[in-house]
Amino acid sequence: MNQFDDIRPYFDNEVRGVLNRLLNDPAFLRLISRFKTPWLAKRAPSLTQWATRLLLSVRWRHVHNVADLQQMVARYMAQTVANTTTSLTVNGLEKLSASQAYLFISNHRDIVLDPALVNFALDQAGFPTVRIAVGDNLFKDRLVGEIMRLNKSFIVKRTFTSPRELRDTFLTLSNYINGSIREGHSIWIAQQEGRAKDGIDRTDPAIIKMFNMSQKQSGATLSDVISKLNIVPVSLSYEYDPCDTAKARELEMRARTDTYEKTDNEDLHSIVSGITGFKGRVHVSFGEPLTGTYESAKAVAEAIDVQILRSYQLFPTNYLAYQKLREADPELLLPAIVPEYSDEQMSAAKMQFEQRLAQCSPALRPYLLAMYANPVISGLQFDL
16 A cells, blocks of 8 residues: 555546546535536436436546546636636746646635636646645545545545644655656645635744655755755635635634534535636735745745736726725734726726625625725835
8 A cells, every 4th residue: 555545646547437436426426417407406406417427427437547638627717717717817837837737825815716727727838737635624525535536636634633643644645746746747725724815924934844844864954855846836816715704604603602613515505616606806916935944834935926016917996905904903003005997997996896795784884894994004014
């Protein structure tokens, strides 16, 4: 047994078997039919599942390895971008090499779409796709886990029964990530555990320490490890977050009760909403590989933060939320700023943003506004 078998993605020779297993899984067929044709799936479930199986059998007949599958995913992503965004812009890849493996560390706003957009941008530019770090909470749903492991996702365990188990888990993860880079496979990982539901993008130094764990015995310095990993910060900016109201609801409940319990299938619902919901303009910015000397994991995290915040694309929604937050609470002492957009552009965006706010209950609005305003505030704090 390989030491990474319980966390790794599926190999090429496993793909066909997994697909055949899914095609004969009633739960999977129900899931897909409800996603694709919810109205019909509710009224004629057996017929819809039969049709879903037939359709998938045809679409998957030429899928025999991971590359085949990802080409199919790329076509779906192109449709998603065309149907749910007004534009997708990408910059920074001209500074990178398609023959080099990188550890891409990005801010985290959407469960699936963040790495999917990074992969889409890389694929469109002729770069290899990445292995994707995914929290084990998503693998609690067996079907979601199967689909993700087919698409080069590996498991990041988050639940531990002892400090020793935590150490061993992080050591295995560190070995897997470092080994992947050495073997020429790029990695995507979020800068912190879970999505930044409040819009505050900060890199957790614990992630940097994890990268270094497996390299300590070799005598390598932190700077040596960072250099070999070829860390590239990535900044993902969405004009509209399809899950903004759901995130605001969670933040409000946590503030009011100090607790929040996810409902059944909440993560799956967030995945579907993130993929299918309207996002407006989207920007993906690839930074430059980290170089230099770093005295601590915190210093590395701050270097990543600077690049992510510096290249974050602020949209009118961010400025409008900032202005409203500033007007509603003078005690925040937020300075007046001039948006990077014309009065005409701001006026046009304001109408749509006001409509979105009107659909949000009054109790949730402060959290939704802060979510959109915090990228502006973070930029001011970092003096960018």
